[in-house]
Amino acid sequence: MSSHQHTITALVQNEAGTINRLVSLFRRRGFSLASFNAGDCEDPGFSRLTFIVNGDDSTVSQCLKQLDKLIDVVECEDLKPELSVQRELALIRVEPTEEQRQAVYNVVNEFMARTPRANVNCIVVEQVSDVSNLERLIKALEPYNITEIVRTGTVAMKVEE
Amino acid sequence: MFAADKVVGSEPNVGHGSEKMNRSGARIVMEALVREGVDTIFGYPGGVVLPLYDEMLNWPQVKHVLVRHEQCAAHMADGYARATGRVGVCLATSGPGATNLVTGIATAIMDGIPMVAITGNVNSWAIGKDAFQETDIQGITIPITKHNYLVTDIHELPQVLAEAFYLANTGRKGPVLVDIPKDVFTALTDAEFPTTISRRGYVVAGAPDPAQVEVAAAMIAEAKRPVIIAGAGVLHSGAMDELLALAETTQIPVINSLLGLGSFPRNHKLSVGMMGMHGEATGTLAVQEADLVMGIGIRFDDRLTGNTNGFAPKAKIVHFDLDPSEIGKTVSPVAFVLGDLKQSLAELNKLVQPTTRPEWDAQLTEWKQQYPLIVPEGRFLTRTVLRGLNDHTKGQAIVATDVGQHQMWTAQFYKMERPRSFLSSGGLGTMGYGFPAAMGAKFARPDEEVWAIAGDGGFQMTLQELQTAVEYNCNVKICLINNGFLGMVRQWQELFYDNRHSHVAMGSPDFGKLADAYGVKFFRCSRAEDLEATLQGASNHDGPVLCEFVVEMEENVFPMVGPGATNSSLVMDPDLEDSAAAHEAGAFETTHAGAKH
Numbered sequence: 001m002s003s004h005q006h007t008i009t010a011l012v013q014n015e016a017g018t019i020n021r022l023v024s025l026f027r028r029r030g031f032s033l034a035s036f037n038a039g040d041c042e043d044p045g046f047s048r049l050t051f052i053v054n055g056d057d058s059t060v061s062q063c064l065k066q067l068d069k070l071i072d073v074v075e076c077e078d079l080k081p082e083l084s085v086q087r088e089l090a091l092i093r094v095e096p097t098e099e100q101r102q103a104v105y106n107v108v109n110e111f112m113a114r115t116p117r118a119n120v121n122c123i124v125v126e127q128v129s130d131v132s133n134l135e136r137l138i139k140a141l142e143p144y145n146i147t148e149i150v151r152t153g154t155v156a157m158k159v160e161e
Numbered sequence: 162m163f164a165a166d167k168v169v170g171s172e173p174n175v176g177h178g179s180e181k182m183n184r185s186g187a188r189i190v191m192e193a194l195v196r197e198g199v200d201t202i203f204g205y206p207g208g209v210v211l212p213l214y215d216e217m218l219n220w221p222q223v224k225h226v227l228v229r230h231e232q233c234a235a236h237m238a239d240g241y242a243r244a245t246g247r248v249g250v251c252l253a254t255s256g257p258g259a260t261n262l263v264t265g266i267a268t269a270i271m272d273g274i275p276m277v278a279i280t281g282n283v284n285s286w287a288i289g290k291d292a293f294q295e296t297d298i299q300g301i302t303i304p305i306t307k308h309n310y311l312v313t314d315i316h317e318l319p320q321v322l323a324e325a326f327y328l329a330n331t332g333r334k335g336p337v338l339v340d341i342p343k344d345v346f347t348a349l350t351d352a353e354f355p356t357t358i359s360r361r362g363y364v365v366a367g368a369p370d371p372a373q374v375e376v377a378a379a380m381i382a383e384a385k386r387p388v389i390i391a392g393a394g395v396l397h398s399g400a401m402d403e404l405l406a407l408a409e410t411t412q413i414p415v416i417n418s419l420l421g422l423g424s425f426p427r428n429h430k431l432s433v434g435m436m437g438m439h440g441e442a443t444g445t446l447a448v449q450e451a452d453l454v455m456g457i458g459i460r461f462d463d464r465l466t467g468n469t470n471g472f473a474p475k476a477k478i479v480h481f482d483l484d485p486s487e488i489g490k491t492v493s494p495v496a497f498v499l500g501d502l503k504q505s506l507a508e509l510n511k512l513v514q515p516t517t518r519p520e521w522d523a524q525l526t527e528w529k530q531q532y533p534l535i536v537p538e539g540r541f542l543t544r545t546v547l548r549g550l551n552d553h554t555k556g557q558a559i560v561a562t563d564v565g566q567h568q569m570w571t572a573q574f575y576k577m578e579r580p581r582s583f584l585s586s587g588g589l590g591t592m593g594y595g596f597p598a599a600m601g602a603k604f605a606r607p608d609e610e611v612w613a614i615a616g617d618g619g620f621q622m623t624l625q626e627l628q629t630a631v632e633y634n635c636n637v638k639i640c641l642i643n644n645g646f647l648g649m650v651r652q653w654q655e656l657f658y659d660n661r662h663s664h665v666a667m668g669s670p671d672f673g674k675l676a677d678a679y680g681v682k683f684f685r686c687s688r689a690e691d692l693e694a695t696l697q698g699a700s701n702h703d704g705p706v707l708c709e710f711v712v713e714m715e716e717n718v719f720p721m722v723g724p725g726a727t728n729s730s731l732v733m734d735p736d737l738e739d740s741a742a743a744h745e746a747g748a749f750e751t752t753h754a755g756a757k758h
Contacts, residue, residue: 013360013362015310017299020303024304025304058489062490065485066486071307071308071360071362072308
């Protein structure tokens with residue numbers, strides 16, 4: 001079976017050590033974690049997490065079962081792309097030359113990105129999109145001296161058909 | 162946002178000052194023990210647990226056994242749990258006290274043993290500041306506990322303790338650690354224990370899906386050469402009667418994993434004993450020839466399956482377990498039944514038909530005759546001793562082993578007739594486990610005869626508990642096999658490292674003088690003629706006994722499946738002459754002979 005990326009969402013009960021326990025599971029069982037994101041959710045005392053996991057189907061199946069076994073994990077699921085909304089936020093700082101500045105803004109407009117902060121030295125580009133769009137944006141900005149990228153990792157929500 | 166973020170620098174919720182708040186954290190711990198029916202705990206005091214030890218004096222109904230090393234507190238709690246099915250409890254102070262529990266907790270998680278470990282920690286306001294004897298025991302034990310807690314709010318303590326016992330002894334059982342800062346032991350609360358426990362997302366396995374049971378029953382009906390491999394899950398679920406009924410109705414032979422020993426009477430005609438790396442040849446061969454393998458409460462671990470690519474090559478596998486993560490973890494079953502084993506087997510028993518299997522039965526009988534376990538006569542071997550111990554106790558004693566050659570020979574030669582009578586560190590393989598585990602079992606079941614079986618290596622890891630045994634008159638008998646070697650390591654060096662002995666010769670103290678120093682009754686035996694008299698002398702003595710059996714130094718365990726090899730390439734005992742032609746005794750097939758033991 002070929003290895004590919006899976007998006008796993010988990011609802012967890014917050015206690016001392018919860019995040020440590022979740023991440024430790026990936027480390028000790030050798031599951032390949034590409035990104036994870038955690039934040040508050042609609043239930044006080046609970047959080048929803050999104051893991052991007054690389055692996056074949058049986059590995060990811062085992063990963064899900066092991067996650068589900070953790071006492072803090074209320075539920076977890078491997079989300080199908082077509083039945084979910086998946087987004088990532090990125091902040092990209094570029095430090096273009098004077099002559100390049102307009103080109104940067106052209107790229108920003110083309111991708112419908114935003115520039116929440118800019119000064120004579122740098123422009124901070126903000127984008128919320130799916131990962132492939134984000135990566136195309138980064139590629140488009142590469143000629144203009146990217147000096148820092150900060151990404152949240154994917155967040156995903158299941159959406160019924 | 163996350164609870165972990167709240168700990169550092171926050172004010173503890175100490176709850177002082179209210180008239181309604183009248184119970185201390187220390188008292189709540191003792192109340193929890195009584196509520197859970199804990200009659201004995203194993204522990205060691207220290208600075209931050211002083212409030213609990215002071216409170217303990219008010220609770221004579223809970224016996225505290227003062228160990229000599231915290232590792233042994235965990236092993237005793239483990240032995241207590243294995244011998245009874247009840248939760249074993251151990252207690253340690255912060256820092257080194259807590260870290261000394263780690264080996265015992267890791268031993269328990271690997272074998273699914275219900276345990277609650279209570280540790281003290283530094284004051285909650287000092288956590289994270291590298292205070293004296295501070296350690297992050299919660300972080301350290303995350304991978305080796307079923308769940309763990311750091312309780313910084315006294316009002317949560319009753320809920321946490323009730324939950325800890327519930328989690329430890331439900332579903333896939335395991336150790337739960339509760340870390341309690343010193344100021345939480347002294348803080349006051351009016352919080353009550355919960356009347357029911359429920360956690361979102363924690364579902365205890367119950368009755369199986371009837372469709373899954375029907376599939377399993379149909380597979381049995383079709384099978385010509387079926388086997389059952391019964392594991393510790395049968396014991397954890399208390400499904401021994403259902404297993405016996407299933408085997409007798411369907412006439413399916415019952416093989417055991419190491420920790421499944423005791424789940425099926427060893428002298429039953431359908432019992433085949435242990436299979437795997439050092440299992441009996443009949444069981445291992447039967448699985449390789451079987452057309453149906455029913456794994457019941459086993460996790461298909463590597464010591465049982467050998468190289469999974471060649472495991473049960475002619476068989477369909479059906480896996481019975483309560484833990485979904487065990488299904489398909491190492492082997493791929495064609496069917497599974499998820500649920501509590503007692504209920505799953507009871508449902509299965511309603512569907513299976515009485516059967517006879519004369520040909521398959523004859524094949525197993527032939528293998529048993531062709532490849533018996535042998536004890537060469539006229540020599541004094543570990544096997545001689547363990548066969549003698551089995552004859553002496555008629556398989557009725559509780560035996561706790563260490564790890565290594567004697568462990569495998571105990572599994573082969575000690576015919577466990579009853580559940581919960583075989584205590585051994587199967588998953589983690591913890592040397593030093595046997596003696597303290599035997600003590601834990603004896604504290605739990607004082608009317609039973611309890612034997613610890615240990616080698617000279619493992620015994621020297623935890624022998625300081627002789628003093629504990631003396632102080633509490635813990636009447637365990639120690640069968641100390643002294644061959645002057647770390648025997649299993651030497652065996653591997655002989656077979657896979659060109660017989661180059663590297664740091665395996667093991668010196669020992671004069672065990673007679675040692676026993677004398679501790680005030681323990683001692684016997685030394687080095688001749689087969691004296692064996693039964695020695696064992697009888699030990700049984701007759703009212704108190705702990707150390708029996709040293711000085712056996713031949715170089716003796717190897719057979720049959721053996723080499724590391725990385727398939728079970729088809731098991732190597733028979735070279736002393737078993739008739740087997741040589743059939744299985745080319747002595748020739749190991751290994752895919753990676755340097756594999757770690």
